[in-house]
Amino acid sequence: MSGDALAAAKARAAGFGRWHPAEALVWIAAIAAYFVFPGYMALGAQALILVLFALSLDLILGYAGIVSLGHAAYFGIGAYAAGMLSAHLGWHEPISGLLVAGAVAAAYGFLTGVVLLRYHGLTLLMLTLVAAILLYEAANAWSDVTGGFDGLLGITPAPLFGTFEYDLWGRTHYWYVLAVLFICFLGARRLVYSPFGRALVGLRENTRRMHALGAPVYWRQVQIYTIACAMAGIAGGLFAQTNAFVTLDAMSFLRSGTVIIVLILGGVGRLYGAFIGGVVYAVLEDELAKASPEFWEFGIGLVLVCLVLFARDGIAGVAVRLWQRWRR
Amino acid sequence: MTDVVISIVFDGLAYAMLLFVISVGLSVTMGLMGFINLAHGAFAMAGGYAVTSLTGGLGLPYPLALLAAAVIVGVASVPVERLLYARVYAARELDQVMLTIGLVFMAIAGFTFFYGPSPQTLQLPSYLTGQIDLGFRSFPTFRAVVIGIGLVLIAVLWFGFERTGFGARIRAAVDNRTMAQVVGIDVDRLFMITFAVGSGLAALGGGVAVEMLGVSPVFAAQYLVYFLIVVAVGGLGSIKGAFFAALVLGIVDNAGKYLWPDGGAFFIYALTLALLLVRPQGLAGRS
Numbered sequence: 001m002s003g004d005a006l007a008a009a010k011a012r013a014a015g016f017g018r019w020h021p022a023e024a025l026v027w028i029a030a031i032a033a034y035f036v037f038p039g040y041m042a043l044g045a046q047a048l049i050l051v052l053f054a055l056s057l058d059l060i061l062g063y064a065g066i067v068s069l070g071h072a073a074y075f076g077i078g079a080y081a082a083g084m085l086s087a088h089l090g091w092h093e094p095i096s097g098l099l100v101a102g103a104v105a106a107a108y109g110f111l112t113g114v115v116l117l118r119y120h121g122l123t124l125l126m127l128t129l130v131a132a133i134l135l136y137e138a139a140n141a142w143s144d145v146t147g148g149f150d151g152l153l154g155i156t157p158a159p160l161f162g163t164f165e166y167d168l169w170g171r172t173h174y175w176y177v178l179a180v181l182f183i184c185f186l187g188a189r190r191l192v193y194s195p196f197g198r199a200l201v202g203l204r205e206n207t208r209r210m211h212a213l214g215a216p217v218y219w220r221q222v223q224i225y226t227i228a229c230a231m232a233g234i235a236g237g238l239f240a241q242t243n244a245f246v247t248l249d250a251m252s253f254l255r256s257g258t259v260i261i262v263l264i265l266g267g268v269g270r271l272y273g274a275f276i277g278g279v280v281y282a283v284l285e286d287e288l289a290k291a292s293p294e295f296w297e298f299g300i301g302l303v304l305v306c307l308v309l310f311a312r313d314g315i316a317g318v319a320v321r322l323w324q325r326w327r328r
Numbered sequence: 329m330t331d332v333v334i335s336i337v338f339d340g341l342a343y344a345m346l347l348f349v350i351s352v353g354l355s356v357t358m359g360l361m362g363f364i365n366l367a368h369g370a371f372a373m374a375g376g377y378a379v380t381s382l383t384g385g386l387g388l389p390y391p392l393a394l395l396a397a398a399v400i401v402g403v404a405s406v407p408v409e410r411l412l413y414a415r416v417y418a419a420r421e422l423d424q425v426m427l428t429i430g431l432v433f434m435a436i437a438g439f440t441f442f443y444g445p446s447p448q449t450l451q452l453p454s455y456l457t458g459q460i461d462l463g464f465r466s467f468p469t470f471r472a473v474v475i476g477i478g479l480v481l482i483a484v485l486w487f488g489f490e491r492t493g494f495g496a497r498i499r500a501a502v503d504n505r506t507m508a509q510v511v512g513i514d515v516d517r518l519f520m521i522t523f524a525v526g527s528g529l530a531a532l533g534g535g536v537a538v539e540m541l542g543v544s545p546v547f548a549a550q551y552l553v554y555f556l557i558v559v560a561v562g563g564l565g566s567i568k569g570a571f572f573a574a575l576v577l578g579i580v581d582n583a584g585k586y587l588w589p590d591g592g593a594f595f596i597y598a599l600t601l602a603l604l605l606v607r608p609q610g611l612a613g614r615s
């Protein structure tokens with residue numbers, strides 16, 4: 001490589017993963033939302049939890065190309081871990097509760113990942129689906145501990161840092177969730193723009209070539225799967241703490257489907273897709289599902305079909321394309 | 329005790345036939361195109377609604393309504409396949425999953441809007457209700473007929489698949505699509521026909537499911553997992569595999585729910601997981 005080319009490549013590598021000014025907009029919008037829509041903070045907190053959950057799926061689906069139909073299993077594990085810690089064991093400190101939720105989900109994610117990721121294609125799809133349903137059935141059969149269909153009651157998180165009490169309008173919850181989301185996002189962003197993240201994209205684009213390059217394909221997948229499961233578990237933990245309630249719903253097939261829809265809607269494999277999808281989905285669901293559930297369901301189905309037929313890169317992809325066209 | 333076992337096996341057998349009839353089309357079409365069609369349950373559901381409408385509204389006799397529903401849904405599935413599915417055959421798995429899940433959502437919402445959320449009811453003709461005496465003991469007539477028709481259908485499908493030129497072309501295309509096209513087999517057309525036949529069979533199963541499983545708008549999603557399990561456990565594109573998978577699934581699931589009503593569904597998923605881990609290509613699939 002000649003000197004010029006090397007310098008150019010180095011410059012490109014240095015610019016790679018650098019923060020774009022537009023990225024700040026997302027966070028400013030999230031903070032501004034607190035002042036503009038003070039009455040919607042409970043919805044806002046749930047929307048951000050959905051964003052975090054979708055972000056965790058983006059790591060495996062968008063970056064490593066692993067299609068999972070059972071991602072809600074890890075969300076549910078995290079929710080029950082955080083919930084039971086408070087309800088059964090009397091440990092009410094929320095942040096350590098979240099860490100436990102993340103750790104338990106990571107452990108389960110590692111164990112399942114080690115087994116499931118040896119398979120591919122339809123078999124992998126079916127295995128993730130069936131493993132998640134199995135967990136759901138186990139939680140259902142074990143209802144003395146999980147509360148079964150009636151739900152797990154008695155989750156009472158202590159005030160944040162021992163000082164910030166939770167209010168009826170969910171304002172403390174909103175800041176809490178936003179802060180956790182930001183920290184997780186920083187981690188995810190760093191990961192994606194690291195050599196490890198590049199290796200994942202390589203897996204997604206051409207697994208065979210990555211094998212030929214000598215990359216430890218299987219272990220890379222297990223690693224990212226474990227990390228993504230930890231993040232899903234943290235999202236689940238937040239869900240349990242902010243709602244003070246968990247039902248089997250948290251790990252249902254419907255939730256696994258919803259999070260895929262959210263991510264596709266926003267845009268896969270671009271981190272911020274989860275933000276757009278999560279917020280749009282949560283707000284639309286809140287507005288439309290109450291007015292007419294059938295209309296909402298039909299609408300979301302139609303949107304999915306149209307996305308696949310016309311805009312496979314989601315809202316974020318369409319926005320980027322429009323922006324590029326406008327700049328030319 | 330033996331009486332209980334016979335009951336479990338008998339009911340499981342009827343259930344297995346139903347699962348087979350609904351799932352076999354999915355297996356063959358997935359084997360042919362590698363296309364993940366999560367909306368297959370919606371075609372079965374449409375069949376169920378067609379049957380209740382035809383018998384209730386038009387007063388058609390039940391057997392005739394079943395046939396009519398199969399034909400209607402089979403024909404109606406062709407434009408869906410040509411206009412929507414054909415555009416994502418070459419796409420990622422994820423796109424196929426999304427498109428077909430979108431269709432499931434639309435189907436559930438649409439049927440809820442027109443028919444309401446409650447399960448459909450059906451007035452069976454008197455010759456299908458009651459018990460039939462098979463010599464050593466009596467069985468519910470409807471289930472006995474379902475088993476009988478299921479066996480006949482399996483024989484017909486087996487013959488069509490294994491002993492006719494059309495079946496040979498399908499098998500060739502499942503094994504190696506590119507090679508089949510090279511030797512002049514029109515795989516697109518083959519697929520269209522199998523898709524229509526598979527959807528028609530699913531609709532037929534849907535008409536039977538009204539009585540055996542209950543058909544409400546959520547049917548399309550509720551039983552989807554079972555159909556997928558039959559396909560995956562059996563092995564893609566194999567009629568024999570789908571049959572054995574349906575048999576295992578039907579009897580084990582029935583036994584599980586009978587012996588342990590609270591957590592009975594657990595068995596079948598555990599068994600599925602184990603089978604898929606040991607034989608990822610399915611019972612009859614080739615690695």
